[in-house]
Amino acid sequence: MSEREVLELLRENARYSTADIARMTDLEEDEVEAAIEELEATGVVRGYQAVVDWDKLEDERVRAEVELNVRLDRETGYDDISQRLARFPQVKALRLVSGDYDFDMEVEGDSIREVSQFISEKVAPVPEITQTVTHYVMTSYKENGIEFGDGEDDERLSFSP
Amino acid sequence: MTFELSDRVQTVPPSGIRRFFEIAEERDDVISLGVGEPDFATPWAARDAAITSLEQGKTSYTANRGRRDLREAIADYVADRFDLGYDPDEEIIVTAGASEAVDLAFRSFVDPGDTVAIAQPSYISYEPGVIFAGGEVLPVPTDEEDDFRLTVEGLEEAGADEADMLVLCYPNNPTGAIMPAEDLEPIAEFAREHDLTVLSDEIYAELTYDGEHTSIASFEGMRERTIVFNGFSKAHAMTGLRLGYALGPADAIAAMNKIHQYTMLSAPTTAQYAALEALDSCENDVREMVAQYDRRRQFVLSRFREIGMDVFEAKGAFYCFPEVPEGFTAEEFAEEVLREQGVAVVPGDVFGAGGDGHLRISYATGLEDLREALARIEAFVDDHA
Numbered sequence: 001m002s003e004r005e006v007l008e009l010l011r012e013n014a015r016y017s018t019a020d021i022a023r024m025t026d027l028e029e030d031e032v033e034a035a036i037e038e039l040e041a042t043g044v045v046r047g048y049q050a051v052v053d054w055d056k057l058e059d060e061r062v063r064a065e066v067e068l069n070v071r072l073d074r075e076t077g078y079d080d081i082s083q084r085l086a087r088f089p090q091v092k093a094l095r096l097v098s099g100d101y102d103f104d105m106e107v108e109g110d111s112i113r114e115v116s117q118f119i120s121e122k123v124a125p126v127p128e129i130t131q132t133v134t135h136y137v138m139t140s141y142k143e144n145g146i147e148f149g150d151g152e153d154d155e156r157l158s159f160s161p
Numbered sequence: 162m163t164f165e166l167s168d169r170v171q172t173v174p175p176s177g178i179r180r181f182f183e184i185a186e187e188r189d190d191v192i193s194l195g196v197g198e199p200d201f202a203t204p205w206a207a208r209d210a211a212i213t214s215l216e217q218g219k220t221s222y223t224a225n226r227g228r229r230d231l232r233e234a235i236a237d238y239v240a241d242r243f244d245l246g247y248d249p250d251e252e253i254i255v256t257a258g259a260s261e262a263v264d265l266a267f268r269s270f271v272d273p274g275d276t277v278a279i280a281q282p283s284y285i286s287y288e289p290g291v292i293f294a295g296g297e298v299l300p301v302p303t304d305e306e307d308d309f310r311l312t313v314e315g316l317e318e319a320g321a322d323e324a325d326m327l328v329l330c331y332p333n334n335p336t337g338a339i340m341p342a343e344d345l346e347p348i349a350e351f352a353r354e355h356d357l358t359v360l361s362d363e364i365y366a367e368l369t370y371d372g373e374h375t376s377i378a379s380f381e382g383m384r385e386r387t388i389v390f391n392g393f394s395k396a397h398a399m400t401g402l403r404l405g406y407a408l409g410p411a412d413a414i415a416a417m418n419k420i421h422q423y424t425m426l427s428a429p430t431t432a433q434y435a436a437l438e439a440l441d442s443c444e445n446d447v448r449e450m451v452a453q454y455d456r457r458r459q460f461v462l463s464r465f466r467e468i469g470m471d472v473f474e475a476k477g478a479f480y481c482f483p484e485v486p487e488g489f490t491a492e493e494f495a496e497e498v499l500r501e502q503g504v505a506v507v508p509g510d511v512f513g514a515g516g517d518g519h520l521r522i523s524y525a526t527g528l529e530d531l532r533e534a535l536a537r538i539e540a541f542v543d544d545h546a
Contacts, residue, residue, distance in 0.1 A: 023463035
């Protein structure tokens, strides 16, 4: 159960120190370290990344959510198509989903032109892909559970009974 | 002209924390660990229910005792969570915060000259409430050696066997102490033996981190002499909505309702809709907030030990109660750590007997701020060691 607790805290903030996690879970620091090693070794934790609000940066960063429909044949399955798409560095996330389309793909680039070109030249021509629908991200309000509103001031009294 | 103030108002001194407000206002980088209210927003479903009720124009008075559907929901909730059985028609009153319910109880059951024993340290409004009702306060100190739990010996030493009423608040503000069933049982026996009315403020009941909360009203022979207070401010993060309730025997609730109907008429209607939704669908939000408080509790307790300040192992509410280092009174420490480091804490003295030499630290504040505040307290302690 402690591994699960450690995992929850890492998801909350991967930069919590092992000492802080130990304080919050009442575990010893070496137990926390062991739990993290185990989570990494078994592939439960695949990596650690910053959650970025691109609107705060001057550099343009273009992101798009792309819906993909595919047609399968006897030789080609979803896994085959996913392997082909996932290797592109522009693809930040790729998920097989239920519903009106098959894959949900997140793409990033430096410009709309770059993202459009990538979809039209690299993705659309994949023979099994029958349709792409691209949604450019205009504003992000929340990513990975973190809200991007400018921190509201704490309006509570400094002291209360 | 100047108003001639009533003796009762003049008797009550100004709040012990008022001076600290002024110091806190002088600087803009204060991290406050002095607040007794959640830093979480009211669960969205409850806010949405409040908004919808406004859109539908539901802004008239409700029944004096509160909407019946809300009283039914409260009856179901306390039965389910705390094994308490109360009739929504006659034994429950919905009030503007648990504070109003406490005031109604003092004014309903205290006659001038009556003695009200208060287990201390405790929430700062009980004592003025007793005085405003014309009663006399009998402090019953608890101490750290007993984990700030109330004991029969403590009651006897304070002379509470002669009192008319006993006020309890567990889980406790400010210490974070809890009273498990085995500790409450002898207190219940004492109350029965000495014919004490018991006011039990259980507003922090959901915030119990070690074991289950037990209400003193659940012991044999206690239901008929106890008023239980609870509300939505703490566990449901609804402080500003001002909604609480009291549970008790029909004649006692009728007496409280008599004052309530002439002063408040009914609790805020919008808040009653929010509360109904909170009971109906926000259990998971409460569980999540409690889990967060528990993590912060572990963090704060552990950091105080690292800093070298003795700290009581709080098991409820969202407070911990460290001892101030030697060479300071609680008030001096609170004032200087606020001036030098910009950390607001409350000196334990303001909570009555047994609170001196301690600080109330609220961890109803985000972890990043808690970490920074404790680093500043550590720096302060190092500077003055």
